[in-house]
Amino acid sequence: MEHPPHPAFLNSGIQCMSLELQRRPFAITRLLIAAAVLLLALAGCATTDLAPAASIERAEAYAARGEHAAAAREFDAVAATAADAFGNPWHLAAARQWLLAAQPARAAAALQRIVLPLDEAATARRDRLAAEIALAEGSVTRAWQLIQGVSASPAAADREEYFELRQRIALANRLPLEAIRSAGERERGEVDANRVATLRSELLDALRNAIDQGLVIDPREAARDVVARGWLEAASLAARTARAPASANPGLTASWRSRYPNHPARAALAATHAESVTRLLAEKRTAEPPTSAVTGKASPPSATLAPRPSATVSGGHVAALLPLTGPRANDGTAVQAGLIAAYRSSNSDLPLRFYDSAAEPVDELVKRARAAGADFIIGPLAREETQTLANLATFDTPLLALAALPETLSAATPTWVQFDLSPEAEAKAAAQAALAANHRRAILLLPGGEWGERIGAAFRNELEAGGGQVIGSHELSGDVGATIETALRLDQSRARHRRLQSVLDLPLAFQARRRADVELLFAPGSASHLRELRPRLKFHGASDLPTYSTALAWDGRRSSELDGLLFADMPWMLQPRSGIASNLQDLLDRSADTSYLDSRSFALGHDAWLLQTAIRRAITAGQSLEQVVLSGATGQLSIDAERRVQRALVQASISDGIATATP
Numbered sequence: 001m002e003h004p005p006h007p008a009f010l011n012s013g014i015q016c017m018s019l020e021l022q023r024r025p026f027a028i029t030r031l032l033i034a035a036a037v038l039l040l041a042l043a044g045c046a047t048t049d050l051a052p053a054a055s056i057e058r059a060e061a062y063a064a065r066g067e068h069a070a071a072a073r074e075f076d077a078v079a080a081t082a083a084d085a086f087g088n089p090w091h092l093a094a095a096r097q098w099l100l101a102a103q104p105a106r107a108a109a110a111l112q113r114i115v116l117p118l119d120e121a122a123t124a125r126r127d128r129l130a131a132e133i134a135l136a137e138g139s140v141t142r143a144w145q146l147i148q149g150v151s152a153s154p155a156a157a158d159r160e161e162y163f164e165l166r167q168r169i170a171l172a173n174r175l176p177l178e179a180i181r182s183a184g185e186r187e188r189g190e191v192d193a194n195r196v197a198t199l200r201s202e203l204l205d206a207l208r209n210a211i212d213q214g215l216v217i218d219p220r221e222a223a224r225d226v227v228a229r230g231w232l233e234a235a236s237l238a239a240r241t242a243r244a245p246a247s248a249n250p251g252l253t254a255s256w257r258s259r260y261p262n263h264p265a266r267a268a269l270a271a272t273h274a275e276s277v278t279r280l281l282a283e284k285r286t287a288e289p290p291t292s293a294v295t296g297k298a299s300p301p302s303a304t305l306a307p308r309p310s311a312t313v314s315g316g317h318v319a320a321l322l323p324l325t326g327p328r329a330n331d332g333t334a335v336q337a338g339l340i341a342a343y344r345s346s347n348s349d350l351p352l353r354f355y356d357s358a359a360e361p362v363d364e365l366v367k368r369a370r371a372a373g374a375d376f377i378i379g380p381l382a383r384e385e386t387q388t389l390a391n392l393a394t395f396d397t398p399l400l401a402l403a404a405l406p407e408t409l410s411a412a413t414p415t416w417v418q419f420d421l422s423p424e425a426e427a428k429a430a431a432q433a434a435l436a437a438n439h440r441r442a443i444l445l446l447p448g449g450e451w452g453e454r455i456g457a458a459f460r461n462e463l464e465a466g467g468g469q470v471i472g473s474h475e476l477s478g479d480v481g482a483t484i485e486t487a488l489r490l491d492q493s494r495a496r497h498r499r500l501q502s503v504l505d506l507p508l509a510f511q512a513r514r515r516a517d518v519e520l521l522f523a524p525g526s527a528s529h530l531r532e533l534r535p536r537l538k539f540h541g542a543s544d545l546p547t548y549s550t551a552l553a554w555d556g557r558r559s560s561e562l563d564g565l566l567f568a569d570m571p572w573m574l575q576p577r578s579g580i581a582s583n584l585q586d587l588l589d590r591s592a593d594t595s596y597l598d599s600r601s602f603a604l605g606h607d608a609w610l611l612q613t614a615i616r617r618a619i620t621a622g623q624s625l626e627q628v629v630l631s632g633a634t635g636q637l638s639i640d641a642e643r644r645v646q647r648a649l650v651q652a653s654i655s656d657g658i659a660t661a662t663p
Helices: 007-023 025-050 056-064 068-081 084-100 104-112 120-136 140-148 156-172 176-187 193-212 226-241 246-259 266-271 274-281 301-305 329-346 362-371 383-390 423-436 450-465 480-487 490-504 527-539 579-590 600-621
Strands: 317-322 352-356 374-378 399-401 416-418 441-447 469-476 520-522 566-569 629-632 635-639 645-648 650-655 658-661
Touching: 056 068, 056 084, 068 084, 068 104, 084 104, 084 120, 104 120, 120 140, 120 156, 140 156, 156 176, 156 193, 176 193, 176 226, 193 226, 193 266, 193 329, 226 246, 226 266, 246 266, 266 329, 317 329, 317 362, 329 352, 329 579, 329 600, 352 362, 362 374, 362 383, 374 600, 383 399, 399 600, 423 450, 423 520, 423 566, 441 450, 441 480, 450 469, 469 480, 480 527, 579 600, 579 629, 600 629, 600 635
Parallel strands: 317 352, 317 374, 374 399, 399 416, 441 469, 441 520
Antiparallel strands: 566 650, 629 635, 635 645, 650 658
């Protein structure tokens, strides 16, 4: 932009106009108009400098920083500069940001500015936003009417958003059965076991909160829907356990556990009284001095086991950084219970202290634990928290991280070890089992997304390294039946039949034939995903093909649909249990709650304590960590040169609905 004229230039111009007026009075009108044009041009230049053009990038930056009102205004401004329907995406984005800014009236106004017609996806998004606006404004009945008129999008992110909103609206309308069904749809197709556990915990919390706010639940409304009835009963029990002494909670839920042994609410309900479970596992004590759990000085080691994240300890101890509250509390309390079980079995006199990683930043927890004398750290459980610690300045406290980083640890952390339940290791074990059975030509049927890509790559690399070949790889998204037909070339078989029938002009008896060169299928995914996939494979004539998967395929629930499935898993999850796994089962059977019998996180916590002991011993003796080898509940454990724990798993198959070890 050009700079405005210098004041000296303006003065000169004014003097010239004065002389002109003296000589030619009739030129006044023309000169006044010229002056007005000059002033308007200068004003326009100044305005442009003060108000930059609306920017999508600026709006997105505001949204990323959580400045939702500013983001909404920017999206509104962007939409205003667009012609007709081209502004609709920004009107929708503005409405979303106004909602996040707790200004539903402005969100409704943004929707009003949408120009019709809309495509199907934009219409669904607009209607979801309208329902959410009605909910935010307290018009819960209207919100329910609106959300019932919206269909779930096949896209995973939109589907999650839709059913999460439907679940909230249903509870606001005191419709717990609809909330439970919406939660079930949110879980459908989810392959991340941690995410599934989080969704179940959130549902139980939402139902319990609704009861606290006056919702009356009658399990008889579920009729023959056993899963829904179990959720309704679990919600009532959760509300009761929240008001009862922790020591009484396992007794309150014992009858429910016996009637619903494999219910999806089982772990979430157990987490409502995790404190009492850990006390039972730690050989319950009575009349403990109230100060002992805080100082850890005068009382026996059991006093330091109480999960009090705010407590401090003086003197050497093992610090466990786990999420004991919040969305990942289910995993955290299961790992905690496993740690305590191994701790008690080892008869260790070294104090064990728990720090809640959901309550404060993990780097602050480490500082606090080290200041209190922690000489070994177990955790954290989340990969991003482990990365945070890896980015800190070097510290010499040995650490056993329960989440692996994608890159190798640096030499600056020589006493760091990474231990997690890697699904990539399970995929490699599946490939090794296939090669051992002389199954070499594979078709991969993978869930959509980054997880499926990682697991598929691990299986492919291991299979091809052993001389096998992947002859097809397909993503199971959209029409699963059509994908299976394409993978097995059944569609080509049908096409040949149609061509031949057309040539002969005669009806021909026909049975589609799959490709003859495939020797195995690799289909990783959750148990619920595979319960749907296996019958489809059988329908398409592939039931005789050996089907390999990962440990996620087995969730502890008896299921004949999974019979014949092959995978590698930890000893803790297989029947019959033996060795350490059998001893652990006896321990849980003697307690009032057996919720951890099908929890891999429990086994992870148990083996973390064994590894801590072995690593401490190796460091003290000046030995290489590669000399650490031990048998655990999660497998045969060793530490490689990159300080990652390697697990030798047990090959397993499902027969009569139960996962059992195979020779």
